[in-house]
Amino acid sequence: MRYSKMLIPTLKEIPAEAEVISHTLMLRAGLIRKLAAGIYSLLPLGLSVTKKVEDIIREEMNRSGAQEVLLPTVQPAELWKESGRWEEYGKELLRFKDRHQREFCFGPTHEEVITDLIRKEIRSYRQLPLNLYQIQTKFRDEIRPRFGIMRGREFIMKDAYSFDCDETGADESYKKMYDTYCRIFERCGLRFKAVEAETGIIGGSFSHEFMVLADSGEEGVVFCNGCDYAANIDRAEIRIEEKGNEGEKKKMMMMKEIKKVNTPGRKTVEEVSRYLKVSPQDLVKTLIFETENGIIAGLVRGDHQINETKLKRFLDSNIMVLAGDETVKEVTGAPSGFAGPVDLNIAIFADQGVKGMQNFITGANEIDAHNINVNIGRDFEIKGYGDIRNVREDDKCPRCGKDIDIKRGIEVGHIFKLGTRYSQILRATYIDSKGKEQLIIMGCYGIGVGRTISAAIEQNHDENGIIWPMPIAPFQVFILPVDTKDTTVMERSEKIYNSLLDKKIDVLIDDRDDRPGVKFKDADLIGIPIQVIIGLKNLREGNIEIKIRRNGEILKWRVDTVIDKIMELI
Numbered sequence: 001m002r003y004s005k006m007l008i009p010t011l012k013e014i015p016a017e018a019e020v021i022s023h024t025l026m027l028r029a030g031l032i033r034k035l036a037a038g039i040y041s042l043l044p045l046g047l048s049v050t051k052k053v054e055d056i057i058r059e060e061m062n063r064s065g066a067q068e069v070l071l072p073t074v075q076p077a078e079l080w081k082e083s084g085r086w087e088e089y090g091k092e093l094l095r096f097k098d099r100h101q102r103e104f105c106f107g108p109t110h111e112e113v114i115t116d117l118i119r120k121e122i123r124s125y126r127q128l129p130l131n132l133y134q135i136q137t138k139f140r141d142e143i144r145p146r147f148g149i150m151r152g153r154e155f156i157m158k159d160a161y162s163f164d165c166d167e168t169g170a171d172e173s174y175k176k177m178y179d180t181y182c183r184i185f186e187r188c189g190l191r192f193k194a195v196e197a198e199t200g201i202i203g204g205s206f207s208h209e210f211m212v213l214a215d216s217g218e219e220g221v222v223f224c225n226g227c228d229y230a231a232n233i234d235r236a237e238i239r240i241e242e243k244g245n246e247g248e249k250k251k252m253m254m255m256k257e258i259k260k261v262n263t264p265g266r267k268t269v270e271e272v273s274r275y276l277k278v279s280p281q282d283l284v285k286t287l288i289f290e291t292e293n294g295i296i297a298g299l300v301r302g303d304h305q306i307n308e309t310k311l312k313r314f315l316d317s318n319i320m321v322l323a324g325d326e327t328v329k330e331v332t333g334a335p336s337g338f339a340g341p342v343d344l345n346i347a348i349f350a351d352q353g354v355k356g357m358q359n360f361i362t363g364a365n366e367i368d369a370h371n372i373n374v375n376i377g378r379d380f381e382i383k384g385y386g387d388i389r390n391v392r393e394d395d396k397c398p399r400c401g402k403d404i405d406i407k408r409g410i411e412v413g414h415i416f417k418l419g420t421r422y423s424q425i426l427r428a429t430y431i432d433s434k435g436k437e438q439l440i441i442m443g444c445y446g447i448g449v450g451r452t453i454s455a456a457i458e459q460n461h462d463e464n465g466i467i468w469p470m471p472i473a474p475f476q477v478f479i480l481p482v483d484t485k486d487t488t489v490m491e492r493s494e495k496i497y498n499s500l501l502d503k504k505i506d507v508l509i510d511d512r513d514d515r516p517g518v519k520f521k522d523a524d525l526i527g528i529p530i531q532v533i534i535g536l537k538n539l540r541e542g543n544i545e546i547k548i549r550r551n552g553e554i555l556k557w558r559v560d561t562v563i564d565k566i567m568e569l570i
């Protein structure tokens with residue numbers, strides 16, 4: 001392609017709307033433009049990268065034996081009502097009515113539609129297993145779309161669904177997709193980790209997320225330094241340390257008399273512990289949540305953070321919202337920040353780390369007051385203990401006990417073993433070899449195409465711009481004639497351009513009549529891996545300069561060998 005004919009609107013300034021580097025660079029390099037919150041247009045360079053990622057996905061999915069389909073984006077409400085998700089999905093589901101007042105939604109995912117297709121088309125075990133996938137636009141009405149196409153509302157996704165006769169087959173399908181995903185992200189040039197994850201709104205029995213490690217990542221990822229254990233922070237189990245003798249001694253500690261003390265203006269754990277001259281570990285935090293089964297309290301040790309997703313799973317609750325000031329006042333009689341478990345007339349659940357604590361400090365359900373020497377059993381009851389806190393750097397691996405690391409990651413793929421979550425409710429069955437009707441076992445597998453591109457930029461950039469990994473670069477080679485008015489330079493540039501085109505290389509020639517400085521800046525910004533710099537001085541000596549974008553290395557090659565050398569590099 002010729003730069004002068006292409007729409008590549010590069011920007012010199014950092015756009016105000018951009019919060020992370022990939023968003024900034026996609027705007028600056030002219031890959032995307034915003035239409036509305038979380039809704040972006042892909043410009044030629046952005047679309048080119050998208051197609052490259054899609055091609056890799058398609059090749060690897062086909063290699064795994066999956067078949068491509070294309071399902072509708074607009075889905076009837078009846079199907080979603082049948083699966084129970086019309087209610088469950090909440091406001092992220094974009095709903096609308098057609099001219100006949102029939103309800104529809106714009107698909108955020110396709111479990112219902114694909115299960116409906118399968119229940120109508122599959123009759124016999126002979127037709128299974130099956131894996132169907134599509135690459136298509138989805139819409140999720142995120143409350144806070146951000147980071148450009150990393151967390152957009154409209155986005156391109158590859159989603160696949162597997163259908164098996166039994167658990168063994170379903171596990172094989174899952175494993176096959178796991179391996180396929182590893183190949184896809186490796187081929188995209190990403191450094192990633194597959195981690196155990198939550199199943200969330202998709203449901204099912206277990207799942208893995210494919211996380212690209214980057215500081216801008218929204219998710220916490222926990223890894224073990226000693227074994228393969230890796231998990232999303234919402235999933236990471238807390239290792240319960242054996243207390244040994246010390247624990248025994250603790251158990252024998254005397255319960256002291258409970259007392260209310262004044263803590264004027266002190267609300268946070270840090271403020272209260274400093275004021276009372278104790279360690280945060282001697283406090284117990286009380287958090288009030290609203291659930292579909294009423295208001296509950298969750299307790300964690302003062303130096304721990306409660307994890308709402310874990311609490312939600314522990315209580316098997318669909319709704320878990322931190323109560324607002326009004327509700328807290330209603331339930332505890334005090335403003336937020338002074339809640340405590342004593343005389344609290346709601347169900348109280350505690351983190352397992354609270355078990356065995358004695359003579360601790362809690363809020364007194366009264367402004368500017370805390371209770372000291374609080375004890376479980378004597379002063380209040382706990383309805384259940386669970387693993388409901390965030391893992392910390394000083395926790396140990398739940399599998400092997402070695403040290404762990406916590407890093408930030410961007411979720412680029414997610415695979416789920418669904419089991420019969422959808423086939424049961426939508427009655428997707430087959431007749432087995434003995435003539436008996438059985439439920440189909442399902443799995444589902446997603447890759448965010450835009451996410452993958454954003455994540456690739458987060459991992460591959462420098463202060464001058466993007467550094468595309470070769471397999472997903474919009475072009476492989478960038479030809480930069482330094483002086484477009486010089487016929488020797490232009491003739492040589494055109495010759496190299498055409499030779500590379502003949503060899504089916506994606507090549508962009510900067511034929512703009514611009515200052516070299518502008519061209520060099522744009523070349524670095526849009527990040528094409530190989531820059532071929534054609535200047536008069538070098539040409540006169542029979543040389544051409546090659547700049548490797550990734551490390552800035554400059555190579556000088558003879559004019560007659562340059563094509564072969566470029567082919568070798570690619």
Ligand SMILES: [Zn+2]
Pocket residue numbers: 224225226227228229397398399400401402
């Ligand atoms: Zn371990």
